[in-house]
Amino acid sequence: MPPAHIELTALRKVYPTRGEDVVALDGIDLAVPRAAIHGIVGRSGAGKSTLIRCLTVLERPTSGSVAVDGEVLSDLPEARLRSARRRIGMVFQHVNLLDSRTVAANVAYPLEVAGVPRARRAARVAELLDLVGLGGRGDSYPGQLSGGQKQRVGIARALATEPAVLLCDEPTSALDSATTRQILALIRDLRDRLGITVLIITHEMAVVREICDSVTLLEHGRVVESGPVGDVVAHYGSRLARELIPVPDLPLGDQRSLVEVAYTTDDVATRDVLSAVAGLGAQVEIAAGTIETLAGRRVGRLQLDLPAGEVDAALVRLHAAGVHAEVTR
Numbered sequence: 001m002p003p004a005h006i007e008l009t010a011l012r013k014v015y016p017t018r019g020e021d022v023v024a025l026d027g028i029d030l031a032v033p034r035a036a037i038h039g040i041v042g043r044s045g046a047g048k049s050t051l052i053r054c055l056t057v058l059e060r061p062t063s064g065s066v067a068v069d070g071e072v073l074s075d076l077p078e079a080r081l082r083s084a085r086r087r088i089g090m091v092f093q094h095v096n097l098l099d100s101r102t103v104a105a106n107v108a109y110p111l112e113v114a115g116v117p118r119a120r121r122a123a124r125v126a127e128l129l130d131l132v133g134l135g136g137r138g139d140s141y142p143g144q145l146s147g148g149q150k151q152r153v154g155i156a157r158a159l160a161t162e163p164a165v166l167l168c169d170e171p172t173s174a175l176d177s178a179t180t181r182q183i184l185a186l187i188r189d190l191r192d193r194l195g196i197t198v199l200i201i202t203h204e205m206a207v208v209r210e211i212c213d214s215v216t217l218l219e220h221g222r223v224v225e226s227g228p229v230g231d232v233v234a235h236y237g238s239r240l241a242r243e244l245i246p247v248p249d250l251p252l253g254d255q256r257s258l259v260e261v262a263y264t265t266d267d268v269a270t271r272d273v274l275s276a277v278a279g280l281g282a283q284v285e286i287a288a289g290t291i292e293t294l295a296g297r298r299v300g301r302l303q304l305d306l307p308a309g310e311v312d313a314a315l316v317r318l319h320a321a322g323v324h325a326e327v328t329r
């Protein structure tokens, strides 16, 4: 395993409230290697925003630690945190550009705050705008830009101080699907060119499918599943796998059951799965299914609709053929 670039250890955050304390993060362990793109997914309230605030130490964890590049940020005094935070760039869903400033002046802002001299600022801003595909647009105002272009400015601004880590909080949630793909392609390209480590908080599985190397599912402040996307999709019982490669939910007739079949072609060929299914008899229907390649793995999922009384025999036969199968309803 390469050494972790971002490392969270037993991270816990409790918000004291007047009633019961709210445990927003309940012992998070997470290691993200340098130059990886890692997705954090979870329902509303799972603790994603708290995780980001703890990572930048805008909130002090109640216990546990946050380390970036081997430096334990959660122990640093406030004065040293300010410079440590420059190594973490932030990209948000809503870009919050200063409307009265040009695009170039928006990107220059963090450089001004960091005390970079004017001449160096101008050169760096031009370089950053080129990097995000907005070369020549420095004199425009935010009001003249599309949502995707504004997000490009937000990314350029986040990269201004040459951070080693880019934290993206729902970076594409306000964008249409074509623009989402362009912004994700940009983030991947920046990772490839700059070797930056990227953590993306998202509720969109499309983001994980498109660019993440690895993913973590948070629930009630805990890590429920975590790993490389290729491993997650090959793990048959995985909830993340079900969400990454979904099959439609189906209405079910009287006295019928649904059996879900999942396989990767590393384990069994599609034709062998289909012949095992065909051997189950005329009452068994393939009601829905998908076969696709994700993170280099070819994964199939089928929903079989069959008489409830035939489920046990079907499971025995499918398992004997080396196919993972379980009753879902």
Ligand SMILES: Nc1ncnc2c1ncn2[C@@H]1O[C@H](COP(=O)(O)OP(=O)(O)OP(=O)(O)O)[C@@H](O)[C@H]1O
Residues within 6 Å of the ligand: 015, 017, 022, 023, 024, 042, 043, 044, 045, 046, 047, 048, 049, 050, 051
């Ligand atoms: N300042 C706070 N004081 C008290 N409770 C808080 C505070 N911030 C967050 N919480 C609680 O901590 C839990 C995790 O919240 P958090 O905002 O991190 O979740 P989230 O996954 O980011 O959700 P969303 O996607 O809706 O933003 C929730 O139960 C929330 O109500």
